[in-house]
Amino acid sequence: MSTLRIQPTATCAISSTMKHLGFSFRRPHKNCAVFRRPRNLAVMAVSTDPLEICVKASVTTPNTLGDCPFCQRVLLTMEEKHLQYDMKLVDLGNKPEWFLKISPEGKVPVVKLDEKWVPDSDVITQSLEERYPDPPLGTPPEKASVGSKIFSTFIGFLKSKDPSDGTEQALLNELSAFNNHIKENGPFINGEKVSAADLSLGPKLYHLEISLGHYKNWSVPDSLPYVKSYMKAIFSKDSFIKTRAAPEDVIVGWRPKVIG
Ligand SMILES: N[C@@H](CCC(=O)N[C@@H](CS)C(=O)NCC(=O)O)C(=O)O
Numbered sequence: 500m501s502t503l504r505i506q507p508t509a510t511c512a513i514s515s516t517m518k519h520l521g522f523s524f525r526r527p528h529k530n531c532a533v534f535r536r537p538r539n540l541a542v543m544a545v546s547t548d549p550l551e552i553c554v555k556a557s558v559t560t561p562n563t564l565g566d567c568p569f570c571q572r573v574l575l576t577m578e579e580k581h582l583q584y585d586m587k588l589v590d591l592g593n594k595p596e597w598f599l600k601i602s603p604e605g606k607v608p609v610v611k612l613d614e615k616w617v618p619d620s621d622v623i624t625q626s627l628e629e630r631y632p633d634p635p636l637g638t639p640p641e642k643a644s645v646g647s648k649i650f651s652t653f654i655g656f657l658k659s660k661d662p663s664d665g666t667e668q669a670l671l672n673e674l675s676a677f678n679n680h681i682k683e684n685g686p687f688i689n690g691e692k693v694s695a696a697d698l699s700l701g702p703k704l705y706h707l708e709i710s711l712g713h714y715k716n717w718s719v720p721d722s723l724p725y726v727k728s729y730m731k732a733i734f735s736k737d738s739f740i741k742t743r744a745a746p747e748d749v750i751v752g753w754r755p756k757v758i759g
Contacts, residue, residue: 503562503586504549505741549583551611553598556588559747564588566744566752568650568702569620570608575698576624578738580631624695638689638696645688645696646677650703656717657710658756667717674719674726681725686732693736701733702743709746710753 552573555565564570564586577584589598594605601616602609609618612630617623628637652673656666680688688696708730711717719726733739744752 503564503588505584505586547583549585550577551585551587552577553587553589553601553607553609553616555607556590557745557748558592558751559745562588564742564744565591566706566748567607568706571702571705571742571744572620572699573608573610573623573627574742575701575738576627576636576695578742579636579693579698580627580634582627582631620699624698628695636693636695636698638694642684642689643696645680646673646700649673649677649700649707653703653707653711654756657714657753658759660759671720674723677729678723678725681729685725685729687729693733697733701730701739704730705734705739705743706749706753709749710757713750714753714757 552570554570554574555567557563557565564574565588574584574586587598589595589607591605591607599605602618604618606618608620608623609616610623610626611617612623612626617626628635649670652666652670656670659666684690687693688700708718719730721727734743
């Protein structure tokens, strides 16, 4: 098993909240934060033990993160919430016993919450939102499913061997609806700030761009400028760059679907 400890890109969410409330902050050792209130000097300790997450390992580069968009979604959520985490890299081609005990379905991501291993990126991101509400990342219900059919139509087109079977048009229809949404509401799905729906869609668009470019010499058409600017905005976020897979892994990962 390979474990990578990831430091958050900024001070952890708890410390920013506490500072906001007027507490001063010090970190006597790496897993403990102490907050001192200015007037009565009451002291409180908060555990900031890193969260444990099992993710797909790269098949091209040892000891690096692989190409699972659901894992990246959860990692992005942790990054955006400034949480510390330890990544356990799992070779999905040869799943170890310890992993199958944790995840009987053999799927990643799984995250340890309250001593229990929790599968499924929907469930994990919802639990993280409840446990670590600051900064809030929830997308309002009326916007939560924006762009949600892009991934399945992308896979349909990627797998297709018949250029006239309508799968390209189905993808273009979904991207076009998304283009209109971003034009009206952007730059992100819920406006100025990134939210949970972006953290789910961003990794899928990254897979779309790399795999359709590689296997079909296809790219998002210039007639959809808001899709293009959205992808650029998401892909250039620090949290995205830190958690993205290598393009080679994305290409290798989709090969079985293409060969079919
Ligand atoms: N619905 C799950 C899907 C997770 C999933 O399908 N993960 C893939 C990797 S991207 C997996 O673990 N596949 C098992 C395998 O390849 O054996 C989620 O949102 O977390």
